[in-house]
Amino acid sequence: MEAVSPATVDWDEMTDTILEVENLKTYFFIEQGIVRAVDGVSFTLQAGKTLGIVGESGCGKSVTSRTIMRLLSPSLARIVDGSILYYPVKGEPIDLAQLDPFGEQIRDIRGNEIAMIFQEPMTSLNPVYSVGHQIMEAILLHQEVTKEEARKQAVEMLRLVGIPLPEQRVDQYPHQFSGGMRQRAMIAMALSCNPRILIADEPTTALDVTIEAQILDLIQQIQADSEMALIMITHDLNVIGEVADHVIVMYLGQVVESAPVDEIFDAPKHPYTQGLLNSLPMIGREERLEPITGSVPGPHERPQGCAFAPRCPHVMNRCRLEEPPSLIAGEFSTVACWLYDEQTEVVYAPG
Amino acid sequence: MTTFIIRRLLSAVVTFFLITLISFVVIQLPPGDVVSNWVRQQEASTGQPLPPETIENLRRTYGFDEPIIVQYFKWIDGFPSGDFGFSIEYSNAPVSEILAQRTGLTIFLGVATLFISWGLAIPFGIYAATHKNSHWDYLLSTLSFIGISTPNFLVAVIYLFIAVFVLKTDYSGGLFSQEFKNAPWTWERLLDFAKHLPIPLAILGLGGMAGTFRIMRANLLDILDQQFIEAARAKGLKERIVIYKHATRIAINPLISRVGMQLPFLISGTIIISIVLDLPTLGPPFIRALNRQDMFLAGTVLMILAFTLLVGNLLADIVLAWSDPRIQYD
Known part of the structure; x- marks a missing residue:
């Protein structure tokens, strides 16, 4: 087999590829030095499918999503390498990484073809405009409709996401909504222009478990009705198990393991993925929880060799010296770990 | 909204009168009054003390012999007709005219x-x-x-x-x-x-x-x-x-x-x-x-x-x- 990157490892045979991220590197240039927040991330997203991105805080999950949306301030963060190919319904693929972050082209895609919901429903809505106004704002921006039609659509969206009495709720302000209601309103806003991709950045982290289940159900139901692709970013493996088709596990800005969701849970390969699963409390579990020792190193304390080596229970001498490349581990999976070096060939070395 | 404005207006009126009362009293708290200041000035320029009867007379004419609270009500009594008292410093000119x-x-x-x-x-x-x-x-x-x-x-x-x-x-x-x-x-x-x-x-x-x-x-x-x-x-x-x-x-x-x-x-x-x-x-x-x-x-x-x-x-x-x-x- 010839050397190719994981992004082109034939997952796209199954369905239509809608987004293809390859060797993406987003670095922050701050006074204290360069922070390699996203350091060679590759993945492919298919229409109607869900990609889960997991990892602890500070692993570059949110920066990845904001890089795709081009929401990062160009004075702080720069895409130093890689591409983000978006495949529109018609025409040539667009490399989002090459667009002007304030330009018209990305603004036409943002909120229209790729929408996003955020972690903090309490602060994701502007407190001084009514919920309806904020939903209508997106509709009026991307669709050629009158204000009355936009308002009707906003009411319908609120009804769709399960907000009772949407005709009255549409004129209310965010502070009159509960946390779960606000996240529903955010989803209504994000879905108002029928996006082809929805990026959900820890959408349920700030919510109660009962509300969490409702919100996840809602997202899945909408996805089933609309062929929308979903990128679910979370640190919670339970959420991943619930919604994802394919999972990438991130550690310090890099993808350490990429596999279908069943493989991640049944046969995790990377010691970090194993560690995440072992620290997951589950009903009926007999053995003790085994948390991963230590914590994610700070952005300036990046270890030499494998970034996970200082916390890894299977660490070898080689790990401390050489950075492991992404190795093919199965039909649809890769893992970046020296433990699997003997069994597979090197397909991709992070540049 | 209307009730909010009306309530705010009413409390503003009350606050306003409290402020006038306090400022009127506070100005008079230090020893002496406008007459004694004026007398001191006169005495300094002429070099002779004014007879006590004259001073008493002055106080009576201006109503300064009455209790402060009475003076205060006399003062605010003139407000509706635009009378805010007079100024001895400005040769008894009405305050409204000066200001x-x-x-x-x-x-x-x-x-x-x-x-x-x-x-x-x-x-x-x-x-x-x-x-x-x-x-x-x-x-x-x-x-x-x-x-x-x-x-x-x-x-x-x-x-x-x-x-x-x-x-x-x-x-x-x-x-x-x-x-x-x-x-x-x-x-x-x-x-x-x-x-x-x-x-x-x-x-x-x-x-x-x-x-x-x-x-x-x-x-x-x-x-x-x-x-x-x-x-x-x-x-x-x-x-x-x-x-x-x-x-x-x-x-x-x-x-x-x-x-x-x-x-x-x-x-x-x-x-x-x-x-x-x-x-x-x-x-x-x-x-x-x-x-x-x-x-x-x-x-x-x-x-x-x-x-x-x-x-x-x-x-x-x-x-x-x-x-x-x-x-x-x-």
């Missing part, structure tokens, strides 16, 4: 200063916040530090020095040339007034502008960090709309409450600068009245200050209630 034009000019100066300092500070604040850590941001922030730490009367003195000794102009302060000082309003007088206005306005506006700029910059930076700003950008809105419609609209709210406080501060702030620049505002007679315990004059000026504070706060609350839906009316 009429000065009040108008003072409020005009205060409001004009406010408009100018806001009109400049807010755009500068927005620019500095959206270009954080740029050269212009550093420059504006440094200038605002200087502006905020320099008392404006000092700026006035420096300006006078430069105008007279360095630039050799004949600038002598004031708001009118000599020939228009007591003239009725005509086009010529208005023109003359407009010519005199820029320098006091610039000096008065400086301090307030620096403070407003700093608040605007800090508020906007705070808001720009909020999640809903990123959410607005994620909708695909233009950066300009994100900044103005979503961020500035909220960042400006604390400035609205500031304006209620700033109005009387601007008016009392004109006191010292008015003496330096010889401006016909409330400042000079107020200082004179306080020195001599001329309580009707001093009390009336205090009352005007309190009135502007109340009106300013009332307006600020109403505008804020309208601009921020999170504020409850009832």
